[in-house]
Amino acid sequence: MDFDGEHRIDAPRAVVWQALNDPRLLAACIPGCEKLDATGPGAYIATVAIRVGALAARFSGTLTLDDVVEPQAYTLKGQGQGGVAGFVSGSARVTLEDDGDATLLRWKAAGEIGGRLASVGGRLLHGFAVKTANQFFSRLNAELGSQPDCSSL
Template sequence: MDLTGSHTLNAPVATVWAMLMDTDILARIVPGITRLEKTAENEYLAIAEIKLGPVSGAFTGTLSLSDIRQNEGYTLHVKQNSKIGNADATVSIALNALDDAQTEISFNGNARLSGLLARTGQRVISGVATTLTKQFFANFEQELATDPATHS
């Protein structure tokens, strides 16, 4: 399953970058994440509760960052396991400063699903991925609006 898209945030690139690198903020803005715990440099234990159409489950796995380029982007690798199946995703995240106050985040990657997740159907999973992406950016915007002074 392909994961691609972009979104413009009303914040400077350095602010967006700092937020993307902050474990506590990520735990608040990534949909479904109930816990994100640092296990090593740029590696995390991630626990999530996700509902995918008629299927829901608790996922446990890893989240790691590689190819880190400050204020430009990184590669995100997520590997999650659950009773309803497994997900393995690699996504390149890129930041582009549109001006001093706006940053475009673009992402491009893919996810491989197995088990019941894979059998749920491509259309359902694609719809859920789109919904989760929209929720992530809505949460990001809300986090920016909550206390912009701490993020500038």
């Protein structure tokens, strides 16, 4: 399953980069995130609860950052296990570009799913992925809009 998109974030690129590397802020933005803890540089463990159609599951897994070009891009790789619900794994290349006083964030993701989650159907999964991405970026914009601008300090 492949997905991509672009979103305009109402904050300077340096602020967006910092946010995308802040586990506390990311946990607040990821729908269903129950835990996101750093385990080392560019490495995290996470627990996320999801509901796709009639299927509800809690996935636990790991995330790593690779191919980091600070403050422009990185590749996020992850995998998670959801018990009888199945598994997820994938990666996403995230790039940031200045867009006036804001930042243009582009992403391209590829993933695999297995188990009961795979039986839900492509159309429902695609809708879930789009909805989740939109919620994440909406929350990220709201979080960054509520942060003080530290660039002038």
